[in-house]
Amino acid sequence: MNQFVTEWNTWRDSRNSALATPFGWLSVVGLHWLDESLTWPEAPGTFAVEDGWVTVTLESGIKAGPAAATFDLMGRADASEESDVDAPEVQVRVTDNGFSARLPAGGSLNWFTIGSVLYELIDRGGRLGIRVRDSKSPLLGKFFEVPVFDPDPSFVFLGKFTRFDPFETHTIESAQEDLTLQATAAGVVSFETEDGEVRLLATGCPATGLQLDFHDSTNGRTTSAWRTIDLGVPNQDGSLVIDFNRAVNYPFAFTAFATCPAPIAGNVVPFDVTAGERRPPFFYSDAGINVPFLFYVWWDEESAEVTRPWYSRFGLDITVLNPNLDDGEVSLVGFDGVAMSGGDLSPLGRKARSRLVKVATEALTSRIPVIGIGAYAEFVIRAQRELREQEGYRDGIESEYEPSSDRLLIVMNNELDPRRAGFDIVHTDASGLIYVEMPFDIPLESERTEIEDLEAAMRDNAPITSWQEFDFRMVALIRQHR
Numbered sequence: 001m002n003q004f005v006t007e008w009n010t011w012r013d014s015r016n017s018a019l020a021t022p023f024g025w026l027s028v029v030g031l032h033w034l035d036e037s038l039t040w041p042e043a044p045g046t047f048a049v050e051d052g053w054v055t056v057t058l059e060s061g062i063k064a065g066p067a068a069a070t071f072d073l074m075g076r077a078d079a080s081e082e083s084d085v086d087a088p089e090v091q092v093r094v095t096d097n098g099f100s101a102r103l104p105a106g107g108s109l110n111w112f113t114i115g116s117v118l119y120e121l122i123d124r125g126g127r128l129g130i131r132v133r134d135s136k137s138p139l140l141g142k143f144f145e146v147p148v149f150d151p152d153p154s155f156v157f158l159g160k161f162t163r164f165d166p167f168e169t170h171t172i173e174s175a176q177e178d179l180t181l182q183a184t185a186a187g188v189v190s191f192e193t194e195d196g197e198v199r200l201l202a203t204g205c206p207a208t209g210l211q212l213d214f215h216d217s218t219n220g221r222t223t224s225a226w227r228t229i230d231l232g233v234p235n236q237d238g239s240l241v242i243d244f245n246r247a248v249n250y251p252f253a254f255t256a257f258a259t260c261p262a263p264i265a266g267n268v269v270p271f272d273v274t275a276g277e278r279r280p281p282f283f284y285s286d287a288g289i290n291v292p293f294l295f296y297v298w299w300d301e302e303s304a305e306v307t308r309p310w311y312s313r314f315g316l317d318i319t320v321l322n323p324n325l326d327d328g329e330v331s332l333v334g335f336d337g338v339a340m341s342g343g344d345l346s347p348l349g350r351k352a353r354s355r356l357v358k359v360a361t362e363a364l365t366s367r368i369p370v371i372g373i374g375a376y377a378e379f380v381i382r383a384q385r386e387l388r389e390q391e392g393y394r395d396g397i398e399s400e401y402e403p404s405s406d407r408l409l410i411v412m413n414n415e416l417d418p419r420r421a422g423f424d425i426v427h428t429d430a431s432g433l434i435y436v437e438m439p440f441d442i443p444l445e446s447e448r449t450e451i452e453d454l455e456a457a458m459r460d461n462a463p464i465t466s467w468q469e470f471d472f473r474m475v476a477l478i479r480q481h482r
Contacts, residue, residue, distance in 0.1 A: 008151040016145045022135035030132035031257035055100040067110040124259045139284040147278040147331035155244040155275035159191035161234040173262040175252030213263035216273040224253035224279045247276025256285035281334035290317035298342040314475040323352040337478045338363045341373035369415045377411040395430040410436040421473040
């Protein structure tokens, strides 16, 4: 077991290091299809496509140089006589004021650089595009590690690979809604579980390494929409090891500008794969890096249906969990804040209560914003008390603050300053927690329908007259902290 965990930790360190490279997947900040536009506001020039060649004509005054991969291809081309037979699959040329390149189907090329930005030429499903990578990407600067499940030997299976002859071609979806791809299935990987045999299609090549893309029932909750495993080269008898502890996220889990292939239809593991990488809370899109936020909540479902869409509109990328039903461990790595909200503690079991105290303690220890709302403020208070006591503080708090029966209590750590969002502080205790109150008898939705109106009301320190305005200002607090 010790060797299993040690080897897994070594693999995980290698994986995190690979993601953190200057022009790795965490540096991707844009994707532009050349069949839609040949230039864009931040483009270094104008692109043209002719006879399979893509040419960029740089704007006057822009200094660019070939990326390392392009420079290597240029050297090989210069060292040999150019001909259609001897030409490499990827071809490059330097023009008077730019660069030209030609790709094979499905190919890609780290093409040229301007300062900290690298422009990559890609061919996906017959479409040509420019992917932009920036070694100063805010996502790359924020990255620490990918959250994972604890290693578990029960997710390691001995399987068998049965080769297709010939290989099968399947049309599949991709991470881009308007892009379909072709995947080549090399054969079937089968393995036995407690619930019977599982059979999945593997891509790649048996001689150089197989790959298994799969869905499972954790997708969209604790894991990304699909994941992948490197299976390596099968033995002569077709045997191989399927270790779900090494299931990783495709790049689309980190950036909106990836073109990752989805699993072949039917590649669904029939059990919860609570192993390998979890869904990362950090993500980069057209709006920039997200503001990931973890929210444990148990109010009535009617109000939840109304309020949950507000969060993304107000700027939070929120993960909503039910403290009783979602009982898996959640790492706070990458989250910009945590809230827990509920009107009644009676539905919570002992484990759920302990879990919420543990989450609040981790947030307090990590010095990220943590907010307790309503009856769930108790967990933030309890976590702070226990943590302060462990650290040797004697705050001398003999009785807890009690709001009146018609007021909702909100408690937060001093990482936040609620006054910046127009909240009145009603109490600050000796442990450093901040207390705010709200009246219960305000409407759910606001008469202010535009974000600009909500911002103006907050700026003018206007009274909060709806729960929608309350949520907007809470989101503003988190964004201000970030």
